[in-house]
Amino acid sequence: MSQTSVRKDQKLLLLQTKKSKRNLIEILMGSIVKPMFGDNITTIGSNIAGLLFIIETLRRYFPVHLKITIQELLVNAIQRLPFFKKCADKTLAFFSPYAQIRFREIEEYKHNYAYSAIKTYLGAQVNSQVKNFKGSQARGRESLDIKRDDDKVEDEYEGVKIWWEVLKPTDGVKMCRLTFHRSNLEVVTGSYLRYVVEEGKSIEEKKKKKVKIFMNNPSPNWKMFTMNLWSSIDFEHPATFDTMAMDPKKKDEIMIDLLAFRDGEEYYKKIGKAWKRGYLLHGPPGTGKSTMIAAMANLMGYSIYDLELTSIENNWELKKLLLATSSKSIFVIEDIDCSLDLTGERRVKEDHQSNAEIKKEKKKNAVTLSGLLNFIDGIWSACGQERILVFTTNHLGKLDQALIRRGRMDMHIEFSYCRFEAFKILAKNYLNLDSHLLFEKIETLLGETNMTPADVAENLMVKDGESGVDGSLKGLIRALEQMKLNQHSNEQQKKIKYLTK
Ligand SMILES: Nc1ncnc2c1ncn2[C@@H]1O[C@H](COP(=O)(O)OP(=O)(O)OP(=O)(O)O)[C@@H](O)[C@H]1O
Numbered sequence: 108m109s110q111t112s113v114r115k116d117q118k119l120l121l122l123q124t125k126k127s128k129r130n131l132i133e134i135l136m137g138s139i140v141k142p143m144f145g146d147n148i149t150t151i152g153s154n155i156a157g158l159l160f161i162i163e164t165l166r167r168y169f170p171v172h173l174k175i176t177i178q179e180l181l182v183n184a185i186q187r188l189p190f191f192k193k194c195a196d197k198t199l200a201f202f203s204p205y206a207q208i209r210f211r212e213i214e215e216y217k218h219n220y221a222y223s224a225i226k227t228y229l230g231a232q233v234n235s236q237v238k239n240f241k242g243s244q245a246r247g248r249e250s251l252d253i254k255r256d257d258d259k260v261e262d263e264y265e266g267v268k269i270w271w272e273v274l275k276p277t278d279g280v281k282m283c284r285l286t287f288h289r290s291n292l293e294v295v296t297g298s299y300l301r302y303v304v305e306e307g308k309s310i311e312e313k314k315k316k317k318v319k320i321f322m323n324n325p326s327p328n329w330k331m332f333t334m335n336l337w338s339s340i341d342f343e344h345p346a347t348f349d350t351m352a353m354d355p356k357k358k359d360e361i362m363i364d365l366l367a368f369r370d371g372e373e374y375y376k377k378i379g380k381a382w383k384r385g386y387l388l389h390g391p392p393g394t395g396k397s398t399m400i401a402a403m404a405n406l407m408g409y410s411i412y413d414l415e416l417t418s419i420e421n422n423w424e425l426k427k428l429l430l431a432t433s434s435k436s437i438f439v440i441e442d443i444d445c446s447l448d449l450t451g452e453r454r455v456k457e458d459h460q461s462n463a464e465i466k467k468e469k470k471k472n473a474v475t476l477s478g479l480l481n482f483i484d485g486i487w488s489a490c491g492q493e494r495i496l497v498f499t500t501n502h503l504g505k506l507d508q509a510l511i512r513r514g515r516m517d518m519h520i521e522f523s524y525c526r527f528e529a530f531k532i533l534a535k536n537y538l539n540l541d542s543h544l545l546f547e548k549i550e551t552l553l554g555e556t557n558m559t560p561a562d563v564a565e566n567l568m569v570k571d572g573e574s575g576v577d578g579s580l581k582g583l584i585r586a587l588e589q590m591k592l593n594q595h596s597n598e599q600q601k602k603i604k605y606l607t608k
């Protein structure tokens with residue numbers, strides 16, 4: 108058979124199919140629809156015919172999307188004639204460029220876990236545009252849980268707009284619906300929904316999990332099998348990033364860094380790096396380093412492992428302790444410059460020993476810097492789960508370069524004396540003050556002195572003489588003026604000493 112005759116046959120078949128469809132419509136109109144609906148049927152019939160024409164045309168251009176057959180549509184249309192308007196709505200929805208996905212709380216008689224994660228995610232979508240919130244408090248908790256309370260939430264993901272709607276329950280089953288443009292089907296059903304569910308679950312997890320602080324037990328106690336390597340208590344430090352008195356820009360930078368780390372599993376996998384991050388907090392005593400660790404733990408919902416290096420005998424014990432930590436935790440070594448030195452206890456021991464014995468003992472017992480670094484790099488890189496490492500020091504200059512090199516300590520955060528920006532946060536925390544006539548004077552004095560946030564906070568709490576806000580601020584001014592005087596006389600004395608040398 109030649110190619111032209113095949114094509115002719117195909118055309119003929121197509122014409123016949125069209126003819127038979129048209130015949131079928133005429134038969135249905137004449138035999139079923141007309142007798143049922145009388146004279147007005149001509150108008151309705153022509154409407155249906157018009158509709159079918161559109162469907163047929165679209166079907167030819169979008170054969171995959173419109174799998175439904177003409178016959179099925181016709182039967183559908185006829186069945187729904189009394190509800191023609193409803194049918195028109197459905198038809199419009201059918202041709203709309205938007206698609207929808209429904210999530211019911213109960214699906215096929217089973218609880219749908221994605222539903223609650225989505226609801227949690229939607230409740231957490233809070234920004235400055237949101238007007239409706241709802242508050243609740245769980246038993247035994249002091250803090251109120253404030254959530255967004257909107258039936259409609261607009262979301263954006265990788266430039267794609269998504270509309271969520273919490274629907275009225277049907278048959279007692281709660282549900283929500285998401286609408287998106289069909290062209291974004293892949294993004295929405297792929298990464299976006301996975302992101303929403305995971306994010307919702309992680310918010311739920313964080314709420315469930317109580318943050319704890321672990322402290323290592325002295326190693327001689329490990330032999331008693333009732334005693335674990337770490338002892339823990341609930342961590343209830345009230346510090347948050349809001350209450351941290353420091354430069355707001357620096358604060359934002361740290362927060363963004365932490366949150367990017369928390370959500371960075373894919374990124375760390377992609378670049379082939381262990382999912383861990385090191386922060387070195389340095390600055391004078393009382394500037395907020397320990398408070399920052401508490402704020403970090405509260406922000407991330409991570410437990411703290413506070414390692415006291417001086418109660419560990421050797422590298423082997425250190426390794427055991429590191430292996431016994433869990434993921435999603437902050438591993439802390441405070442005053443790292445002092446901790447890595449030999450402890451006071453060991454020095455006492457050494458006083459009664461010969462030099463050779465001391466050397467031998469040191470070799471056997473000492474927790475070495477290289478040991479610490481190797482374990483942190485090695486063990487934690489092998490675990491594959493997220494961990495944060497925080498070292499603090501008052502003397503950055505004393506630290507070994509190996510300890511603070513980039514890649515090990517990813518972010519160096521300097522804590523300094525209290526300046527005006529930090530003071531404003533303390534004034535808000537302690538006195539609920541946004542501004543005051545005395546602020547200008549305090550700003551000048553803070554620029555001329557080196558008072559730590561801890562001392563400023565203490566002075567704001569002192570209430571001698573005049574009571575209330577004025578009393579606190581005046582007390583601080585007196586303390587700052589005294590400090591300025593002391594600083595000045597110290598400098599004078601130094602000058603005199605230098606000149607008389
Ligand atoms: N930046 C700050 N923001 C808020 N409060 C602070 C800040 N710095 C200090 N404080 C207050 O002072 C107290 C002491 O601060 P913190 O223990 O955090 O200092 P630190 O830098 O860890 O000191 P050290 O080096 O002696 O360990 C805290 O309990 C806190 O109330």
Ligand SMILES: [Mg+2]
Pocket residue numbers: 396397398441499
């Ligand atoms: Mg501290």
